Amino acid sequence: MRMLGLTSIVLAAGLALAAPGHAQNVAAPEAAPAAAAAPQPAGAEATTPAAAATPAVADPTLDASGQPLLKAEPGVGYAAPGGITMLDQVTPTGRELHWFHNKVLLPLIVAISLFVLALLIWVIIRYRRAANPEPSRTSHNTFIEIIWTLVPVLILIAIAVPSIRLLAAQFKPAPKEAVTLKAIGNQWFWTYEYPDHGVQLTSNMLKEQGEVAAGQRYRTDADGPRLLAVDQRVVLPVGVPIRLQTTAQDVIHSWAIPAFALKLDAVPGKINELSFTIEKPGLYFGQCSELCGARHAYMPIAVEAVSPEVFAQWVASKGGTMPAAATEPAGALANDTADDTANGTADEGAPTVNATAAPAVTNQPATQNPAGLGQADQ
Numbered sequence: 001m002r003m004l005g006l007t008s009i010v011l012a013a014g015l016a017l018a019a020p021g022h023a024q025n026v027a028a029p030e031a032a033p034a035a036a037a038a039p040q041p042a043g044a045e046a047t048t049p050a051a052a053a054t055p056a057v058a059d060p061t062l063d064a065s066g067q068p069l070l071k072a073e074p075g076v077g078y079a080a081p082g083g084i085t086m087l088d089q090v091t092p093t094g095r096e097l098h099w100f101h102n103k104v105l106l107p108l109i110v111a112i113s114l115f116v117l118a119l120l121i122w123v124i125i126r127y128r129r130a131a132n133p134e135p136s137r138t139s140h141n142t143f144i145e146i147i148w149t150l151v152p153v154l155i156l157i158a159i160a161v162p163s164i165r166l167l168a169a170q171f172k173p174a175p176k177e178a179v180t181l182k183a184i185g186n187q188w189f190w191t192y193e194y195p196d197h198g199v200q201l202t203s204n205m206l207k208e209q210g211e212v213a214a215g216q217r218y219r220t221d222a223d224g225p226r227l228l229a230v231d232q233r234v235v236l237p238v239g240v241p242i243r244l245q246t247t248a249q250d251v252i253h254s255w256a257i258p259a260f261a262l263k264l265d266a267v268p269g270k271i272n273e274l275s276f277t278i279e280k281p282g283l284y285f286g287q288c289s290e291l292c293g294a295r296h297a298y299m300p301i302a303v304e305a306v307s308p309e310v311f312a313q314w315v316a317s318k319g320g321t322m323p324a325a326a327t328e329p330a331g332a333l334a335n336d337t338a339d340d341t342a343n344g345t346a347d348e349g350a351p352t353v354n355a356t357a358a359p360a361v362t363n364q365p366a367t368q369n370p371a372g373l374g375q376a377d378q
């Protein structure tokens with residue numbers, strides 16, 4: 001809340017009161033919602049010089065007005081109206097799981113159901129009292145008994161092998177160069193940490209225009225669909241292994257993204273871990289998937305998958321730094337961020353973010369969920 005106040009001051013007084021470096025960088029994304037809510041040009045005007053005057057890296061996922069560049073597309077990353085199949089999967093595990101479901105489980109279930117139905121119909125018609133007045137007295141048939149024991153066992157084994165392989169693949173430890181994302185469940189919002197990059201953020205669901213006070217940020221179509229859009233998306237690189245760790249502050253939550261075929265419980269006092277690699281850039285949504293209280297339905301997850309270069313820029317824009325052994329094409333990353341880091345972004349930015357974000361993790365009154373509060377620390 002303190003930071004929100006600071007933001008208003010920054011906006012009202014232009015640059016006069018703003019702290020150097022990181023604080024000015026903050027003004028840009030925050031100004032946009034205010035401008036959008038009350039369509040005065042004043043906010044936008046105040047923003048532009050601020051952004052221009054700041055040498056810090058701009059958030060590459062936002063446009064100049066602070067709106068997200070990547071827009072949600074129905075059916076990609078979240079269910080389209082009327083959709084009945086699984087979402088297109090964008091992780092190797094997800095693709096295999098999708099294949100297993102579509103090519104193995106579904107045909108098998110359909111075949112078994114039709115076979116049992118046919119048997120039932122046959123018995124009902126052929127052996128009804130009128131057609132079969134003398135019932136058979138047979139009570140054993142060894143051949144048939146062996147068959148109906150063996151065949152189900154074989155079917156179960158055929159299902160178990162790929163199923164267990166998939167399970168193991170999810171929990172295969174991530175390689176050393178993986179990007180670590182720590183998702184922390186809170187009643188009722190998510191906080192995220194990138195421990196190797198020095199980035200922390202808080203992600204709140206965006207409310208509808210009619211549900212927020214004047215001047216507060218509300219959801220637009222650019223943010224994503226209702227009940228799924230968040231004020232701060234998780235940004236992850238494509239093609240780089242991700243080490244996901246989950247834990248919780250209060251009760252058990254669960255971090256789940258259908259397009260990644262991924263669901264990992266977030267348990268207080270415990271760290272769960274799995275790994276995945278996103279193969280396609282895009283915007284993917286998920287929700288808390290463990291009943292965690294009154295506002296369980298209102299703590300969505302939005303992941304924006306970007307190229308490693310953009311990811312490095314985003315990390316810099318959040319005041320973080322890429323670890324020395326960078327993810328992969330270190331060239332672009334070093335060129336893009338080196339200048340800005342040299343200008344002091346990293347020196348000032350990183351501690352500032354950490355210092356302000358840490359308390360926000362626990363103290364944020366997400367029950368009231370004043371939109372934009374989750375952004376205050378960024």
Ligand SMILES: [Cu+2]
Nearest residue numbers: 253254288292
């Ligand atoms: Cu939850």
